[in-house]
Amino acid sequence: MATTDVGLHDAAGQAARTPVVNDMSIQVATANGSGSQSSNTVLLRSIFQMGIPVSGKNLFPSNIAGLPTWYTIRANKDGYVARKKKIDLRVSMNQETGRDDVMALESGAAVLYDEPLKLSSLRSDLIFYAVPFDKLVAPVCPEAKLRKLVKNMIYVGVVAKLLDIDLGEVEKALRKQFAKKVKAANLNFAAAQAGYDYAAASLTKADPFKLERMNKTQGKIIIDGNAASALGCVFAGCTVLSWYPITPSSSLAENMIEYLKRFRIGQDGKATFAVVQAEDELAAIGMVIGASWAGARAMTTTSGPGISLMSEFAGLSYYAEIPAVVWDIQRVGPSTGLPTRTSQGDILSTAFLSHGDTKHVMLFPSSPHECFEMAMDAFNLAEQLQTIVFVMSDLDLGMNNWMSDPFPYPDTPIERGKVLTKEDLSRLGGFSRYKDVDGDGVGYRTLPGTQHPAAAYFTRGSGHNAQANYSERPEDYESNMERLSRKFDQARTLVPAPVIETMPKAEIGIIAFGSSHWALTESRDQLRDEHKLATDYLRIRGFPFAHEIADFVRAHKRVYVVEQNRDAQMLSLLKLDLDSELVPKLRSVARLDGLPMDARSVTDEIAAMEGK
């Protein structure tokens, strides 16, 4: 018989009568390694193709196969793409988590589940749809060993029917997903069709959620931050990539290798790049330092544990003034932490990475588009300032799917910084590597191999004078360190400027950065609509801090610094930088549980602190 159990709870009944259009979240619970990623991508793309703003977030375990994994798709007509705390439709394929998944739902939510899991008896205030997946998959997939994978495409068909997704869109998305693998595409589409047909024949729609065509995704792309970063690095003219595999940064390197192979082979059939999978992160950054010293645009990509290992070389880069670009796709620490969960927890340690007086330039992208753009910024800044530059992405930004406007072709020229050629040396007669000729703290360098007898200098991490000779003289050390400090201060005006968004009559300010931006955008609307609280918003995009940040704090009564870590790391950095009379204005909204930031939590916390 048809297995639709409509909850008797009033709220559910009420909701069913008022359709909720283009505003919902779907969470699919499966086992890691069961092939659900394809199904979820097809579902995401189908909604995207209907013109509805959408985002997809993968909550996965640090495991190859077997442990539970969740994929959340959010469709929102207003363009909110942050994680939504409330789940509206749960697809429950995993026996292990079935019970907990159902118990965690808010009243009125819908559950589509694998029939043998018998979840409908658990709650009376939810809407249940039971689907006999094994029975449906057998006729469409004669090959038994493929059934485990194909089974997941059935729920795509069921969801499509329940939410009014055109099956034509599913087919289009599916054929894009499987590209040239026509047989696999056919098999999977048959499964989606079977799910769709089953839902049409046997399920009675009882939830209020519905998707309708819009035109808000026209021309847009779907990309994850790591692919966007990789693409940016290719267009930034990166020539050397050395890396060591680590979640969640590996896909940046892997995407980049693919792009390099496609787009950076010269007419002679030779590579205009070198990629090395190093033996560890120490070697990865060492190769970057060596390559940059010799004149390449070199980079590595890593996450927290790798950053810790790179500490000594970061100090060398700072002190010997060698460019380097390091991507930190942040994950949850300390130590191994939660390797597959997102955080903004490396801010403070990276700012001052290494022993002695060091400070480093950091960039904070908040979208794939900025990942792409900041790749150019990072390489240019590293070479202009002759120092290490960290791009602080995170797992949510790096590994999840984001909608984006297509990236415009970069108009930023490739800036190689102050490098003297053979001809320059003939004209000048010589040079002093660490002399502040231009008053900006940045000296001139030469590249090894420059064919001039005056080209060479000695690079060292030990004490040195303006001529790059070994020195322990107090005045040499002090003047060198003061120059480095001046140089660093220059970067305030060179890093990407903060982005400020205002509301009329706002007295309250919010500061955030990176992937938190998406929750903040939504949260500010909630504060305005639910609490009549107007806020201005400043998004930090670089460290050292631009002067606009102090001005913003000065202009507001209270400023909430929102970030995804426990210890209010960005707020701490601000405290070190701001005039002391501004510091008492700062309030912290710092939280981290490993899940991407959601708007509701931020809204509730700020509202409570505002006495609302």
Add this chain to the structure above:
Amino acid sequence: MATTPASPKTNRLGLAVLDYRGGKTTLCAGCGHNAISERIIDALYEMGVQPERVAKLSGIGCSSKSPAYFLSRAHSFNSVHGRMPSVATGAVLANRSLMALGVSGDGDTASIGIGQFVHLMRRNLPIIYIIEDNGVYGLTKGQFSATADLGSKLKTGVVNELPPIDTCELAISLGATFVGRSFSGDKRQLHAMLKAAIAHNGTVLLDVVSPCVTFNDHEGSTKSYKYMIDHEEPLQEISFIPVFEDIAVDYDPGTTLEVEMHDGSKLRLRKLEEDYDPTNKIRAISRLNEAKEKGEMLTGVLYVNTKAPTFLDMLNITEQPLATIPASATRPGPEVLEQVMEELR
């Protein structure tokens, strides 16, 4: 009668030995490292290597200071402890026309740096890697390193109870393509070996025992001058004929092995051990182990392979240095970006 001053002797580039010199050494008088610097200067001069083409790289320690004491006209990088291999790798990738000359010590290589050392050896990157090997840490005043021999005694009486790491054996088994061991006091051998190293295309590992006169040159040390003079067991008499010196000297193929180097130079090894074949990897490793059993300090060209592809070959890197390749070659055009965007729509 007026005499014209004799013009200084020059090499094939018209450069004098002086052009290959460096700053004044700050190492101890009598330190083996200084003798090695002298051999490096002579070899580079005689081979006519353009000084500006060389990149000198080192880690941390007494040995790693020595690049300051030769070839001032070459860029030099005194990096961090044990990490010279990665820095050198990056430099060579950035500019394949550089001749990378890495100088390290036994602590810098076999203790803190063993991880990077073994991986460098696997890659057959074109580099000359010299270990100035004295078995102790000099700058921190005489602690054992990982190449110290079993039973070797410190001045303080401390006896080393751990087996040494044989860097040559590791290098041979992992993929280095020119591996030799020498002694800073064996001027002729080291000189010839360095010239052959310059002609080689691939990873050269030269472990040069270089006694520390301050901390490890006493009775009971196995890396002292006296111990080396008493125990050195050369495998061959080495001579090297550069490609630009067209000298025809007859040799007996029965007693001499001739190896043609990458640039056409000839390395001639007059066998002191009849059955030793330095192109046989397995034999090389087993001979090193026999030497250990017998307490011999085996020196000479332990292994050579001039045919193996280098890391640059494997990476298929373009001939022009990546460092100076123009932006037009490294930033793809707008049509490429548009193509990628279309794929993502």
